[in-house]
Each structure stands twice: as structure tokens, then as C-alpha cells.
Amino acid sequence: MSATNITPIERESVRAARESARTSVVIIGAGINGISAFRDLAMQGIDVLLIERDDFASGATAASSHMIHGGIRYLENGEFRLVKESVQERNGLLKIAPHYVKPLETTIPIYSTFSGIFAAPLRFLTHKQGKPQERGAFLIKIGLTLYDTFSRDGGNVPRHRFHGRKKSLQQLPKLDHDIKYTATYYDASVHDPERLALDVLRDGDAAHSGAHALNYVEAIGLDDEGVLLRDRETGNEFHVAADVVVNASGPWTDLTNEALGTDTAFMGGTKGSHIVLDHPELLDATAGREIFFEHSDGRIVLIYPLKGRVLVGTTDLEADPREPARCTEEEVQYFFDLIRHVFPTIEVDRSQIVYRYSGIRPLPHHDETAPGFVSRDYRIERRKDAGLPAVFSLVGGKWTTFRALGETLADQVLAELGRQRLVSTVGVRIGGGNAYPRTARRRIEWLRENVGDTQRGRVLFTRYGTRAADVAAFLAEADDAAVVGDALSTRELLWMVENEFVRHVSDVVFRRTDLAFTGDADAAAITAIAEALAPVLGWNAERISAEIDGALTVLAEAHGVDSDESKSHAAG
Numbered sequence: 001m002s003a004t005n006i007t008p009i010e011r012e013s014v015r016a017a018r019e020s021a022r023t024s025v026v027i028i029g030a031g032i033n034g035i036s037a038f039r040d041l042a043m044q045g046i047d048v049l050l051i052e053r054d055d056f057a058s059g060a061t062a063a064s065s066h067m068i069h070g071g072i073r074y075l076e077n078g079e080f081r082l083v084k085e086s087v088q089e090r091n092g093l094l095k096i097a098p099h100y101v102k103p104l105e106t107t108i109p110i111y112s113t114f115s116g117i118f119a120a121p122l123r124f125l126t127h128k129q130g131k132p133q134e135r136g137a138f139l140i141k142i143g144l145t146l147y148d149t150f151s152r153d154g155g156n157v158p159r160h161r162f163h164g165r166k167k168s169l170q171q172l173p174k175l176d177h178d179i180k181y182t183a184t185y186y187d188a189s190v191h192d193p194e195r196l197a198l199d200v201l202r203d204g205d206a207a208h209s210g211a212h213a214l215n216y217v218e219a220i221g222l223d224d225e226g227v228l229l230r231d232r233e234t235g236n237e238f239h240v241a242a243d244v245v246v247n248a249s250g251p252w253t254d255l256t257n258e259a260l261g262t263d264t265a266f267m268g269g270t271k272g273s274h275i276v277l278d279h280p281e282l283l284d285a286t287a288g289r290e291i292f293f294e295h296s297d298g299r300i301v302l303i304y305p306l307k308g309r310v311l312v313g314t315t316d317l318e319a320d321p322r323e324p325a326r327c328t329e330e331e332v333q334y335f336f337d338l339i340r341h342v343f344p345t346i347e348v349d350r351s352q353i354v355y356r357y358s359g360i361r362p363l364p365h366h367d368e369t370a371p372g373f374v375s376r377d378y379r380i381e382r383r384k385d386a387g388l389p390a391v392f393s394l395v396g397g398k399w400t401t402f403r404a405l406g407e408t409l410a411d412q413v414l415a416e417l418g419r420q421r422l423v424s425t426v427g428v429r430i431g432g433g434n435a436y437p438r439t440a441r442r443r444i445e446w447l448r449e450n451v452g453d454t455q456r457g458r459v460l461f462t463r464y465g466t467r468a469a470d471v472a473a474f475l476a477e478a479d480d481a482a483v484v485g486d487a488l489s490t491r492e493l494l495w496m497v498e499n500e501f502v503r504h505v506s507d508v509v510f511r512r513t514d515l516a517f518t519g520d521a522d523a524a525a526i527t528a529i530a531e532a533l534a535p536v537l538g539w540n541a542e543r544i545s546a547e548i549d550g551a552l553t554v555l556a557e558a559h560g561v562d563s564d565e566s567k568s569h570a571a572g
Contacts, residue, residue, distance in 0.1 A: 031061035175285075
């Protein structure tokens with residue numbers, strides 16, 4: 001989102017990469033999987049350069065359902081390896097990233113006892129949806145019992161439980177009274193996925209002096225001199241030689257390979273959309289649980305509370321990675337219909353939507369396979385042409401398994417380089433998850449001792465985990481003024497620029513904070529952030545205006561946020 005009529009000064013990090021002109025590994029694509037591989041390789045002492053054409057964690061990684069889950073529905077696909085790995089990684093993330101990954105109580109409303117018994121085996125064998133048919137209690141009981149067997153890892157999460165209509169409605173009185181049962185089990189949610197990705201990246205950056213990460217830099221070619229890169233802020237082009245190139249571009253993997261000179265057809269992603277509602281009645285009706293069920297068309301949907309709002313998703317539609325993914329009005333109506341299906345007495349309307357978003361899942365090419373049955377597993381494709389570095393293309397992958405995927409990808413790169421693994425990432429705490437207090441009482445004590453048990457201190461602790469202590473110390477070193485109430489201050493923005501790769505207002509609004517997600521990124525907040533960043537990043541009045549307009553345009557076009565205040569600013 002650069003201002004095209006302004007030429008920025010080249011960043012020191014880009015200049016260093018251009019002048020060194022050499023690394024062992026270049027990773028293209030800084031979503032969670034590329035970032036995970038970056039961290040793993042850095043921990044092995046490998047020189048590695050991670051590049052991202054936009055901001056870090058700004059593509060598919062930022063469009064997730066905020067879930068860390070074992071994938072109970074993958075059992076029906078026969079993907080037992082993936083379910084086992086996903087549950088293990090979920091349990092692991094609850095331990096190594098407790099500042100962002102939290103247990104999520106999940107309830108399935110059930111309307112019949114035996115429905116779907118005959119259709120399920122056919123779906124399992126053919127991976128074709130056929131006529132949608134609801135799964136009854138018998139099938140769900142089998143699935144959850146099997147799911148529990150994969151979850152045996154020191155009792156991280158409780159086993160599932162079933163209730164009849166009476167007890168279900170006692171616990172969730174706003175549920176549709178036509179239900180016969182509910183089934184409740186536990187998975188996990190990631191409250192701030194972009195910040196977790198950034199924490200993983202910062203750990204990699206700190207692990208090895210030869211590990212570097214650049215946002216707003218794109219790969220535009222591959223030749224005998226190396227990978228040809230372009231700084232999207234200055235337009236400067238330069239080569240970096242490497243022994244291995246990793247294409248971790250997610251849904252855009254084929255497009256990246258095309259830029260590197262190879263035609264591939266690995267990907268076949270589907271679009272998933274979500275809306276975020278400011279709806280106290282619906283929030284209260286969930287009782288703090290995710291409501292997870294199958295809609296009448298056979299698609300899995302979810303409703304769950306997050307950050308004082310209610311997240312509703314998701315769709316599963318064919319998508320073209322060359323086109324921006326957008327949550328359409330038809331999808332919004334679909335979400336409203338499913339809310340009324342589960343909570344028939346609760347009214348919803350478009351005025352309650354504070355944010356909407358859509359992304360493309362990095363799924364493999366799937367021909368006639370129904371979208372819901374496309375494998376969520378991953379594989380790695382290798383290509384080696386004479387005189388060029390080996391190119392590994394990542395196909396697939398999902399949020400929950402990012403650590404394991406990064407390890408698998410790193411192992412293949414290490415083998416290509418003839419290097420040995422030095423350390424494992426299993427059990428290694430991530431960023432602000434280090435020394436994270438486990439109990440509510442200890443968290444209050446930690447707040448008082450490190451950042452102060454105030455609203456501002458709680459914001460910092462939620463945003464950074466135990467890294468909040470370093471941030472708070474930095475804020476106390478000089479005058480600090482509020483930018484957006486208790487949510488953001490001038491010195492915190494300076495911290496983000498110096499430590500978190502911030503280059504634009506949008507980086508702050510969409511990925512370093514949750515201001516956009518919660519509906520608090522209005523024109524006034526965006527203007528205040530731009531004006532506070534200006535002296536830090538050397539922006540003039542023209543650049544400030546371009547940054548404000550750019551952030552407001554993204555809010556309106558990509559996220560359906562088009563307030564009267566935003567319109568009046570654009571008109572001015």
C-alpha cells in the first residue's frame with residue numbers, strides 16, 4: 001500500500017540484503033507456514049531470507065477462522081494422519097503459545113438420532129458430497145469418541161459430553177428448541193493469529209544473525225544469478241543468490257512459480273468468508289462457547305464469541321487467486337440464515353456487522369472433489385533445473401499444524417543443503433508465551449509486577465503476552481501520549497516500527513492491533529495513527545494523506561467498513 005507518487009528512502013534491511021547478495025535459503029511468502037519454516041531454519045543456524053510482497057501474515061494467514069483444531073470432520077475424509085498431527089499440535093500450542101491460543105468449548109446442536117448413517121460411508125469412500133444430509137447423534141458420537149482417542153496427551157482438554165434437549169436448553173436457552181441433543185467437546189482458538197505469526201517470526205529473527213525478514217519485497221524472477229527481487233516501496237530490483245528457494249506463497253504458489261519461470265498447477269483453493277458482529281444478545285446466547293454445526297447445504301459453519309464480538313463463518317466456494325477475495329452480500333445473507341437456524345428468536349441485521357473478511361484456503365488442485373472433501377493436509381514438491389537452485393513448493397497446510405509443517409519443510413531443506421538438524425522446535429515456547437502465568441491469580445500478579453493492573457496494562461498483556469514487560473519498559477523511557485485511547489500510544493507505535501517491521505498505517509490497524517476486527521478503526525483512529533507514525537517514518541503531509549486514504553480504502557473495499565466519517569474524509 002505504498003504511495004506511488006512518493007519515493008521512500010530505501011530501508012536499511014533491504015539495503016543490507018541487496019549488498020550482501022547471498023544467503024543459503026530464500027523463502028517466498030511470509031504467511032504462518034513460511035514464517036514457521038523461517039524460524040525452524042534459523043534455529044538450525046541456516047542463513048535464510050524471508051520475503052513477503054505485502055505485510056507479514058497479511059494473506060490467507062489473516063483470513064482464518066481463528067481456530068486451532070484437530071479437524072473432527074477430517075475423520076470423514078479418512079485423513080487420520082492429519083487429525084492425529086493436528087490434535088497433537090493443538091495440544092502443543094496450548095503449552096507453547098498460551099498468550100494467544102486458548103481452549104475453546106465447542107457445542108454441536110443435533111436434530112436427529114440416526115440421520116446420515118448410510119450417507120456417511122459413501123462420502124468417506126467417494127469424497128463426493130451428494131445430497132446434503134444432516135449427521136445425527138449416532139454418527140457424531142462415533143466421530144467424537146474417535147476424536148477423543150487422538151486427544152490423549154496428558155489431559156490437555158476434557159473429553160466430549162452429550163446432553164439431551166432439556167439440559168442443553170438449560171445451558172443454552174436461546175438455542176432452537178427443536179434440537180434433540182447437543183454434543184460438547186474442546187478444541188482451541190487463536191485470539192490474535194497475525195500477532196502469533198509475528199511472534200514466531202521475531203523468534204526466528206533473533207535465533208540467528210544470518211536470518212532476515214523483509215516485508216513489501218517480492219520475487220519477480222529466477223536465473224543463474226539467483227532470485228530477482230523488487231522492493232515494492234522504492235521499485236529497486238536486486239539479485240540474491242541462494243542454494244535453495246522455498247515457495248510458501250499459499251494460494252498463490254502457482255503464480256509465484258510462474259514468476260520464477262515454471263508453470264505448475266498445484267493449487268485449487270476455495271474461498272472462506274466471515275463476518276464479525278457487535279451483537280450483545282447473540283454474544284450472551286453463545287455462553288462463551290463456539291456453536292459448530294452443519295448447515296442444510298452440507299457446509300460446516302461456526303458462531304463464536306471473540307473479543308466482545310461474535311465471529312460467524314465460513315463459506316467454501318471455488319476461488320481464483322488472481323482476484324481479491326471478498327465477502328459478498330450473498331454470503332452475508334447465508335450467515336444470517338444460519339444464525340436464525342440455530343438461534344431462531346435472535347434478530348440480526350447488517351448494521352451490526354463491524355467487520356467482514358474473506359480469504360483463499362491454500363488447498364491442492366482437486367478436480368471434481370467437493371470443496372468440503374479437499375484434503376487439508378500438505379505436501380512439498382521439489383524441482384531442480386541445471387544451474388539454478390532447488391525450488392521447493394509447499395502445497396496445502398493449515399494454521400493448526402504450522403510448527404510441524406515448518407519442521408517437515410526445514411528437514412527437506414536441510415537435506416538439500418547437506419546439513420543436520422541441531423535442535424527441535426517441539427515444546428519451544430513462542431515469544432510472549434515464555435514464562436506466561438497459567439492461573440488467573442498469577443496473571444493479575446504478573447500484571448501488577450510488570451506492566452500495572454490498569455486498562456492500558458491489560459491491553460499490552462493481551463497484545464504481547466509476557467513481551468509486554470519489555471514494551472512497558474520502553475514506553476516508560478520517554479513521554480508517551482495516547483493515540484487511540486487505552487488501545488495505542490505514540491511510543492508503542494515507535495516500538496512497532498523498531499521491533500515489528502511496521503511500514504504503513506494498515507500494518508497497525510489490521511495486523512499489529514485488533515482495531516479493525518473489533519470495529520474500532522474509524523477515520524479518526526486511522527488519522528491519529530498516521531499522524532503519530534509520520535515523524536517516526538519521515539512522512540510529509542502528502543504521504544500522511546495517502547496512508548489515511550489507503551487504510552480507509554482497504555476497510556471499505558476489503559472489509560465492508562464504510563462509515564459516514566470515512567466517506568466525509570474521502571470527500572475532503
